[in-house]
Structures are given as structure tokens and as C-alpha cells.
Amino acid sequence: MSNTAANSVVLVHGGFVDGSGWEGVYHQLKKDGYDVTIVQNPTTSLADDVAFTKRAIAAAPSNVILVGHSYGGVVVSEAGTDPKVSAVVYIAAFAADAGESVATLIANPPPGAAVPPILPPINGFLMLDKAQFAASFAADVRPSLASFMADSQVPWAVAALEGKVTTPAWRVKPSWYLVATDDHMIPPPAQRQMANRAGATTVEVPGSHAVYVSDPASVAKLIEQAAAGVGKN
Numbered sequence: 001m002s003n004t005a006a007n008s009v010v011l012v013h014g015g016f017v018d019g020s021g022w023e024g025v026y027h028q029l030k031k032d033g034y035d036v037t038i039v040q041n042p043t044t045s046l047a048d049d050v051a052f053t054k055r056a057i058a059a060a061p062s063n064v065i066l067v068g069h070s071y072g073g074v075v076v077s078e079a080g081t082d083p084k085v086s087a088v089v090y091i092a093a094f095a096a097d098a099g100e101s102v103a104t105l106i107a108n109p110p111p112g113a114a115v116p117p118i119l120p121p122i123n124g125f126l127m128l129d130k131a132q133f134a135a136s137f138a139a140d141v142r143p144s145l146a147s148f149m150a151d152s153q154v155p156w157a158v159a160a161l162e163g164k165v166t167t168p169a170w171r172v173k174p175s176w177y178l179v180a181t182d183d184h185m186i187p188p189p190a191q192r193q194m195a196n197r198a199g200a201t202t203v204e205v206p207g208s209h210a211v212y213v214s215d216p217a218s219v220a221k222l223i224e225q226a227a228a229g230v231g232k233n
Contacts, residue, residue, distance in 0.1 A: 014070025046163020080169025
């Protein structure tokens, strides 16, 4: 690994899942010499998740490449203005602008977009239909693991879904974006639009919404590109 300015990586998961999905990415980054922290966000509110993420940033031994998947993109957009963050990486994620939330970003899906099988909220928390989880979220993940992910879902608070970004990190930090071209949760055209708006260095990879699980090598490669990119500054 080259001597980069940011040798720490902080990985932030999205809704309905926990940090264990980052295992493959974690092992690749560790093998390549990075310090890696996986945030276990409660997904109870954006403010709570940002607080958890900022604690991980503070504990990192060097400057940080901050990575978010899905709803984690909103978390890193809000938390990534932290001075220790050198770059923000979005993995099939919501790169929210000021005043935006997941709720506002999904309010008007493009025509023909797949509709995620989100069940009606119970006591303020959302879940995906377990029977449709694999097809919508993890179509390219091995069936036994996709089934485990469906049955180990983390209830996602409506309050987190509605949490609005104040100052987005991508407006003040360099950003990278991985578009998952077979995503049935966040339509690829929406991913491209957010990446373009953020001015992100963008790559496209064939993969489901769970591309970070199914193709950790491509995800780790983009994170390492981000680290190398800021290391040259």
C-alpha cells in the first residue's frame, strides 16, 4: 500500500442490515494495510447514527475515508464534514443534499423503477418482506446468506428515514460513488444522478443493492482509489 494521507477506513451500513455485511470488504482492506472500523448504527434516527459514526471517526488512528452504503450515504453525508474525514465514498447510496432525506429522495421514483417491498411501519419501524428480500436487496448473494440477511433484519426507524442532512460532506470533500447496475432498491438512474450532482468519481459495477456483500473486491478497490486520490493532494 502506498503511503496515503488517510489510512483509516470507516464503513457505515444502511437500513435493514447491520455491519456484518462489510466482512468481505473489511478483509480486503485489512490485507492491504488499512485500519478499518465498522460502525454498528442503531438506525433509530439520523442524529443517533451520525453520533455513532462520529465516535468511530474520532477513535480512528489517522485521517479517514468514510464509506456509506444505501441509507448509510445519508449518515456519511452528515458526518463526513468532520475535519478528520479526507473523502467520502458512496456504495449504491443516497448522496443527500441539504434538506434531503431518504424519504424525500424516494418520494418520486422514476417511471418503471422497482418498488422495494417495504412493509407498513409497526411502532415506527420498517422491515422488508422476508419473502422478497433476496430478489429486491441481495439477488446476487448466495441464497443461504441472503436468507440469513432477510431473517436477521434490523428494524429501520421511520425517524431515520426522515432525517434530513444539514451540510452534505460531498460539497466540501472529494467523493467517490459506486453505482450498482442491477440494484432493485435504489434505481441505477437515481444513483447516477446523485453521483453526478456530487461531482463524484464514479464507477459502475454489475451488482444488486448488496454489491458490498456480493462483490467486496470492487468495493474495496474504489475505497482504495479514494485513499490514493486524497493521498496525492
